[in-house]
Amino acid sequence: MSRRELAVALQSDEDLATYASLAPRIEELGFGTISVYSDLLYPSPLLPLIAIAQATRRIRLGPACLNPYLLHPLEIANQFHLLDVVSGGRAYLGLARGAWLDAVGVAQDRPVRRLREAIEVVRYLRAGALSGDADGYTGEIFRVQPGVRLAYRPVREHLDVLLGAWGPLGLALAGEVASEAKVGGTANPALLAPAREALARGEARAGRPAGTVGLVCGAVTVVDEDGPAARRLARAEVATYLPVVAGLDSASGPASGPAPDLAEVDLTAMQRLVRAGDHDAAGALVPDAVLDRFAFSGTPDQVAAQVDALFAAGATRVEFGTPHGLTAARGIDLLGRRVLPAVQHA
Numbered sequence: 001m002s003r004r005e006l007a008v009a010l011q012s013d014e015d016l017a018t019y020a021s022l023a024p025r026i027e028e029l030g031f032g033t034i035s036v037y038s039d040l041l042y043p044s045p046l047l048p049l050i051a052i053a054q055a056t057r058r059i060r061l062g063p064a065c066l067n068p069y070l071l072h073p074l075e076i077a078n079q080f081h082l083l084d085v086v087s088g089g090r091a092y093l094g095l096a097r098g099a100w101l102d103a104v105g106v107a108q109d110r111p112v113r114r115l116r117e118a119i120e121v122v123r124y125l126r127a128g129a130l131s132g133d134a135d136g137y138t139g140e141i142f143r144v145q146p147g148v149r150l151a152y153r154p155v156r157e158h159l160d161v162l163l164g165a166w167g168p169l170g171l172a173l174a175g176e177v178a179s180e181a182k183v184g185g186t187a188n189p190a191l192l193a194p195a196r197e198a199l200a201r202g203e204a205r206a207g208r209p210a211g212t213v214g215l216v217c218g219a220v221t222v223v224d225e226d227g228p229a230a231r232r233l234a235r236a237e238v239a240t241y242l243p244v245v246a247g248l249d250s251a252s253g254p255a256s257g258p259a260p261d262l263a264e265v266d267l268t269a270m271q272r273l274v275r276a277g278d279h280d281a282a283g284a285l286v287p288d289a290v291l292d293r294f295a296f297s298g299t300p301d302q303v304a305a306q307v308d309a310l311f312a313a314g315a316t317r318v319e320f321g322t323p324h325g326l327t328a329a330r331g332i333d334l335l336g337r338r339v340l341p342a343v344q345h346a
Helices: 016-029 046-055 073-087 111-131 168-177 189-205 227-239 242-248 267-275 279-283 288-294 300-313 328-344
Strands: 005-010 033-037 060-064 093-095 161-164 180-184 214-223 295-298 317-324
Touching: 005 016, 005 214, 005 328, 016 033, 016 046, 016 328, 033 046, 033 317, 046 060, 046 073, 060 073, 060 093, 060 161, 073 093, 073 111, 093 111, 111 161, 111 168, 161 168, 168 180, 168 189, 180 189, 189 214, 189 300, 214 227, 214 300, 214 328, 227 267, 227 279, 227 288, 227 295, 227 317, 242 267, 242 288, 267 279, 288 295, 295 300, 300 317, 300 328, 317 328
Parallel strands: 005 033, 005 317, 033 060, 093 161, 161 180, 180 214, 214 295, 214 317
Antiparallel strands: none
């Protein structure tokens, strides 16, 4: 995998024809990965990813991210297998603790332990299907009885895991067990040094060389030649999730609370406006400096400068999230024709 890669993320609620149209263009433009979000209350990313796999030949793809509270590791293993079969071994497995699950009555207890065991169970099941071993798995949360085997053979032995995390414990876990860690919903270079330190602690515990695990940043993206129009739309998009992630945006780590300028933003009013459906008014409460930490927005040159800053701070992959532009197709085209070459040739 390139250590300076650009990727595109899509939402899971588009019609299949949209994925069949956008995915080949994303691949043609030279992006390395396509992700599909697995957000609460949206459709499963599985069918969109299958459509993307069928419409492409080379590009890596996967869900960002499944979680082991709503899905048992066995079902996670099964979904990953389907993607790997359809894509010919191009799938990655994105896992995270998930967000907003309290809205559907799901308690998120012991998230680091649950994520660790979920990955271990998926790997155990896949290894057993390849080797024939089935000694069982006994964790603190998940168990698999001896003799239980998958009824299919995985496409390949390697399991490419991306672990979504903001905090030091989750990032350290990624350093131990993942191929990549993703800090989602941020374009803030100041977060990457502490993230790298947490990854390094996990890598050291697992006996892995420092820098083994890739570091991914992904955020709302709106690019257009009309920079002010792009930034207005980005503000409205960011306002929908800023009240949730504002407290995590600190170079000293999530436990230290929001940065000073964020503490001055009226997040309660923003959330109230979003719930009332007035996204433009909510977005007007997002200052320029805050917008630049939570979104890629503006002209292609402005977005390229933001991406360069993230790579300089230690990112290995940057993922452009929806809506991409004033229209998705135009935004993706500008990202591929203008931003990607500028970043790769920097």
